[in-house]
Amino acid sequence: MLFRSYFTVGPTEVFPQIYEYIQTAREEKIFSISHRSPEFSSIYKNADKYLRLLLNIPDNFHIAFLSSATECMERIIENTVEKESFHIINGFFARRFREISEQCSKQTNEYKINLHSKFEPSEIEIPGTAELITITHNDTSSGHAIEMPQLKILKEKYPNIPIALDATTSVPYYEIDFKIIDAAFYSVQKGFGMPPGLGVLIFKDTFVEKSKYLSANNFNRGTFFNFERLADNALKFQATVTPNIPAIYILSRLSEYLYNYGIDTIRKETELKSKLLYDTFKKSGYLRPYIESVENLSKTTLVAVSEKDVDELCGYLRNNGIEISRGYREKKDDQIRIANFPTQSILATEKLCELILSYGR
Numbered sequence: 001m002l003f004r005s006y007f008t009v010g011p012t013e014v015f016p017q018i019y020e021y022i023q024t025a026r027e028e029k030i031f032s033i034s035h036r037s038p039e040f041s042s043i044y045k046n047a048d049k050y051l052r053l054l055l056n057i058p059d060n061f062h063i064a065f066l067s068s069a070t071e072c073m074e075r076i077i078e079n080t081v082e083k084e085s086f087h088i089i090n091g092f093f094a095r096r097f098r099e100i101s102e103q104c105s106k107q108t109n110e111y112k113i114n115l116h117s118k119f120e121p122s123e124i125e126i127p128g129t130a131e132l133i134t135i136t137h138n139d140t141s142s143g144h145a146i147e148m149p150q151l152k153i154l155k156e157k158y159p160n161i162p163i164a165l166d167a168t169t170s171v172p173y174y175e176i177d178f179k180i181i182d183a184a185f186y187s188v189q190k191g192f193g194m195p196p197g198l199g200v201l202i203f204k205d206t207f208v209e210k211s212k213y214l215s216a217n218n219f220n221r222g223t224f225f226n227f228e229r230l231a232d233n234a235l236k237f238q239a240t241v242t243p244n245i246p247a248i249y250i251l252s253r254l255s256e257y258l259y260n261y262g263i264d265t266i267r268k269e270t271e272l273k274s275k276l277l278y279d280t281f282k283k284s285g286y287l288r289p290y291i292e293s294v295e296n297l298s299k300t301t302l303v304a305v306s307e308k309d310v311d312e313l314c315g316y317l318r319n320n321g322i323e324i325s326r327g328y329r330e331k332k333d334d335q336i337r338i339a340n341f342p343t344q345s346i347l348a349t350e351k352l353c354e355l356i357l358s359y360g361r
Contacts, residue, residue: 004318005348008325009140009169009301009339010190013348018194021253022246030249035242043245043252044237050255054263055171057202058178064230065243066199069168070096071225072185075201076132076164077101079211079227082219086130086161089113090146091139092328093166098134115144116292121154126161131210133158136166138174140190141328143303143337144291145170148177155180162206169301172258172342173270182206188251191300193343198247203227258342266342273340273349274299280353287356290335302338303327308359310336316359322352 006013025031033039048063057063066072077085077100084107087098101108111124126133133154138145155163162182169190170176176184183203189196211227221227224240233240239248258266278297281287286307291297306313310326310333317324327335340349 004321004323005344005351006323007338007340007344007348007352008323009337010187011196012190012339012341013193013343014195015193015254015257015343017254017257018250021250024253025246025249031246033245035239035245040239040245040248041237043249044239047248047252047255048234048237050252050259051200054255054259055176055202056178061178061202061204062208062231062234064201064203064234065239065248066201066225067197067244068199069166069185069187070100070199072199072201073097073100073134073166074104075222075225075227075230076134076183076185076203076207077104077106078220078222079214080162080164080207081106081131082214082217083107083131084109084127084129085132085134086110086126087134088124088136088146090115090119090136090144091142093139093141093168094134094136097136097164097166101134113144115142115290115296118293118295119144119146119150121150122157124154124157126158130161133161133163134166135163136168137176138167138170138298138300140169140301140337141303141331142290143298143301144296145174145298145300147295148175148180150295152177152180162210169298169341172263173267173300175267178202188247190339191341192251192254193341194247194250194254198244198251200251201230203231205231269346270299270340270342273344273346274302276349276353277302277338277340280356284356284359287336290331300340302340304336304338305334306336310334313359317352317355320355322348322355324352 085101087110090113165184168186185201188194287304290303325337326332
């Protein structure tokens with residue numbers, strides 16, 4: 001069987017250390033422990049500690065574990081929006097946030113970003129009735145990334161409206177400025193290079209207070225997964241219900257590894273690989289970035305328009321040991337997507353670039 005490197009945008013290549021963590025967990029019977037045990041609380045506490053160190057999460061934010069980033073979207077809407085939300089759209093997953101709000105019977109408005117010009121947050125007009133702004137920091141479908149200085153401009157214009165940030169393909173590479181947001185969340189099968197099945201929700205006490213307000217006024221804020229209960233349990237390093245203990249254990253170990261490896265090293269390597277890939281697109285003669293604004297080109301989810309047959313290109317790469325993603329949904333026949341997460345090595349990225357160039361000859 002041909003060894004294959006995964007440059008898919010999620011699930012993606014898993015860190016090789018994970019197989020060691022699984023073996024250790026098997027030997028120590030981690031998979032059988034109670035979620036109310038001191039052993040689990042110790043795992044949760046270690047995950048909390050190293051996620052805060054790795055991502056620079058302030059003490060006034062809680063860290064809770066859910067099943068996915070999509071569930072995080074739903075819980076945020078249920079717990080923070082009484083009537084109306086506002087959504088900044090830069091791809092399919094940003095639109096999903098709005099759709100979830102509508103399915104929760106909320107009124108919604110949106111600002112659709114022009115993906116082919118620089119994002120200008122000062123142009124956005126948000127009604128005063130909006131209770132929440134949702135932003136997908138780095139949309140997996142389009143390869144469009146919003147830089148933190150751009151978000152800061154938006155926050156300065158609307159300082160009193162909370163911001164919820166989908167950081168699924170952003171962390172750990174992108175540095176999140178927690179001073180300008182009220183919640184962030186991600187799922188682990190992308191930038192953290194883990195098997196799927198765990199969402200990480202990071203939120204302030206302001207969201208807990210809004211959840212309490214909604215409950216007092218008889219709004220549905222969810223049952224076991226309301227923010228009040230999530231925060232209370234997080235303070236005790238416990239989960240609200242029986243969680244995905246194996247995944248939390250792996251995240252605990254992996255976050256500690258990444259912190260010790262060094263976030264500066266992770267960022268330098270990500271930027272090196274990103275430049276290598278974008279330069280390869282240019283040299284290939286048949287690939288070009290889908291996002292035309294240099295300021296908003298994603299460094300972790302690279303999307304390219306292909307002048308060559310996407311099926312044949314993906315097949316050629318697969319036959320040479322590399323798996324990439326096709327374009328998302330209606331773009332699947334004319335775009336490719338390439339992951340550039342910490343788990344993709346420089347050596348494997350160089351091989352991918354060589355294959356892209358050789359296919360173009």
